[in-house]
Amino acid sequence: MSAFRTLDHVDVKGKRVLLRADLNVPVDNGIVSDGxxxxxxxxxxxxxxxxxxxxxxxxxxGRPKGRDQKNSLxxxxxxxxxxxxxxxxxxxxxxxxxxxxAVATMKNGDIVCLENTxxxxxxxxxxxxxxxxxxxxxxxxxxDAFSVSHRAHAxxxxxxxxxxxxxxxxxxxxxxxxxxxxxxxxxxxxxxxGGAKVSTKLELLGHLLQKVDVLIIGGAMANTFLLALNKxxxxxxxxxxxxxxxxxxxxxxxxAKREIVLPVDVVVAEKFELHAPSRAVDVDxxxxxxxxxxxxxxxxxQVVSVLARAKTxxxxxxxxxxxxxxxxxxxxxxAEAAAELTxxxxxxxVAGGGDTVAALNVAGVVDRLSYVSTAGGAFLEWLEGKxxxxxxxxRMK
Numbered sequence: 001m002s003a004f005r006t007l008d009h010v011d012v013k014g015k016r017v018l019l020r021a022d023l024n025v026p027v028d029n030g031i032v033s034d035g036x037x038x039x040x041x042x043x044x045x046x047x048x049x050x051x052x053x054x055x056x057x058x059x060x061x062g063r064p065k066g067r068d069q070k071n072s073l074x075x076x077x078x079x080x081x082x083x084x085x086x087x088x089x090x091x092x093x094x095x096x097x098x099x100x101x102a103v104a105t106m107k108n109g110d111i112v113c114l115e116n117t118x119x120x121x122x123x124x125x126x127x128x129x130x131x132x133x134x135x136x137x138x139x140x141x142x143x144d145a146f147s148v149s150h151r152a153h154a155x156x157x158x159x160x161x162x163x164x165x166x167x168x169x170x171x172x173x174x175x176x177x178x179x180x181x182x183x184x185x186x187x188x189x190x191x192x193x194g195g196a197k198v199s200t201k202l203e204l205l206g207h208l209l210q211k212v213d214v215l216i217i218g219g220a221m222a223n224t225f226l227l228a229l230n231k232x233x234x235x236x237x238x239x240x241x242x243x244x245x246x247x248x249x250x251x252x253x254x255x256a257k258r259e260i261v262l263p264v265d266v267v268v269a270e271k272f273e274l275h276a277p278s279r280a281v282d283v284d285x286x287x288x289x290x291x292x293x294x295x296x297x298x299x300x301x302q303v304v305s306v307l308a309r310a311k312t313x314x315x316x317x318x319x320x321x322x323x324x325x326x327x328x329x330x331x332x333x334x335a336e337a338a339a340e341l342t343x344x345x346x347x348x349x350v351a352g353g354g355d356t357v358a359a360l361n362v363a364g365v366v367d368r369l370s371y372v373s374t375a376g377g378a379f380l381e382w383l384e385g386k387x388x389x390x391x392x393x394x395r396m397k
Contacts, residue, residue: 004175004394005166010140012053014108018138019048019168020155022145022375023059023076023113032079037147037374042084044144044169045111049086054106056138057113058094058155060123060148067119077113088113095120095133103137117155124153131158144168146175147375149390150382160393167394175391177371178382181350182211186311192303192334194219194317195355198242204316205249207385209258214306216261218319218330223292225250225262231283234268234290261306265296267320267327274324294320295330304337307347313338315351316383318359328362335363342369352379 021041026033049055057080064071074090081088091102094114102112114137117123122130131154135141141163143149148156149171159165167175181189191212193201198221208215217225220237227233228246253260262283268290269278280296281287295303307313315338319330341347351360352373360366373379378388 003396005396006172007166007169010166012048012051012140015053015140016056016103016138017048017053017140017142018056018058018159019142020058020145022147023073024061025076027075030075032076035079035083038080038083041144041170046084047169049109049111052108054108055111056103058117060118061116064116064118071116073113073116080113086111091115099137122154126152126154126158130154131162135159135162141165142168143390143394144170146171147378149388150378152389156390157393165394174373177350180348181312181314186348188213188310189312190214190216190306190310192216192218192315194319196220196237198224198239198246203384204380209253209256212258214259214261216303216306218295219317222263226283232286233292234286234288236292261302263295263299264302265298266292267294267296268292272321278326293327300330300333303334307337307341310347313347313349316353316356318355322359322362331359332363335360335365339365339368
């Protein structure tokens with residue numbers, strides 16, 4: 001990855017490394033309920049410790065207003081120790097005397113986790129005085145938190161201006177995966193954009209249309225496009241005020257010779273509830289009382305045939321109301337096909353965004369795609385073509 005400074009460019013032995021991680025994981029009653037992020041970060045932490053550095057973990061947690069024990073990183077530090085099978089000392093402050101004393105007693109290879117950086121307003125304000133207090137604790141800054149790199153905060157971007165700064169291995173893996181998809185993709189390049197609303201994905205659709213060969217639209221946002229084609233949508237979730245926008249997007253695609261794939265058949269039900277009586281109908285045959293809740297079998301075949309001729313896929317958003325059976329079928333079947341093509345070496349597949357990860361978990365394919373990003377907002381902003389402050393500061397000068 002030529003464009004960024006990584007751990008390959010620095011000798012960390014004997015150095016105090018401030019490692020910005022994203023430890024903002026779900027915690028219920030003091031117990032981490034989903035440790036995916038921590039498991040992924042584990043090897044990145046141990047690599048630095050094994051090279052003889054002192055590893056000082058920095059992270060935010062939740063949205064505290066000042067110091068608040070409900071948002072302490074203490075239970076998370078315990079989970080990190082459990083995941084990497086090594087002691088991780090928790091320090092109940094991230095700046096000042098307590099933190100400085102803890103760091104001063106560290107030996108090479110030790111790992112400490114400092115308390116929530118957001119206990120201080122200086123974190124989100126990227127306040128130079130707060131940055132300076134954090135910087136005092138380390139010799140080198142390593143950003144390994146892509147998921148917060150779209151925010152110019154003290155511990156994501158501020159530190160990189162005042163210390164030698166490098167991308168950690170997890171961040172490096174994300175950037176390398178993304179490079180394969182949008183910067184230097186093998187073509188044809190297909191994108192799946194799904195989810196509930198066109199309004200939240202307008203910039204994304206605009207940016208992707210310049211990059212991709214085929215744009216596959218799914219989820220409730222497809223209803224707005226179907227309505228723009230004068231198809232009946234019954235009682236489905238639809239954004240009537242964006243019909244003209246959808247038309248404009250389709251016209252732009254046509255002018256740029258990009259293919260847009262919309263459902264040809266859909267699964268409808270009169271109620272959105274578990275195992276509600278549902279049926280697949282042609283998109284011209286949606287009844288007044290019907291709600292479109294998934295794509296139908298012919299649409300699944302159509303999407304799978306697009307993927308079969310694509311070389312690269314970027315995926316953000318589900319095809320249907322995947323949280324409830326049987327409306328997860330479309331997403332699951334497409335995910336299964338994408339996983340098989342990836343495993344056969346025919347497709348490079350990168351997916352991300354909150355709903356997407358949840359849907360791919362339902363399908364059981366997270367480990368079978370080329371890369372699944374757990375970064376929600378940052379992944380979306382990156383797909384929209386925006387510069388992420390925490391990443392930009394790591395570029396080679």
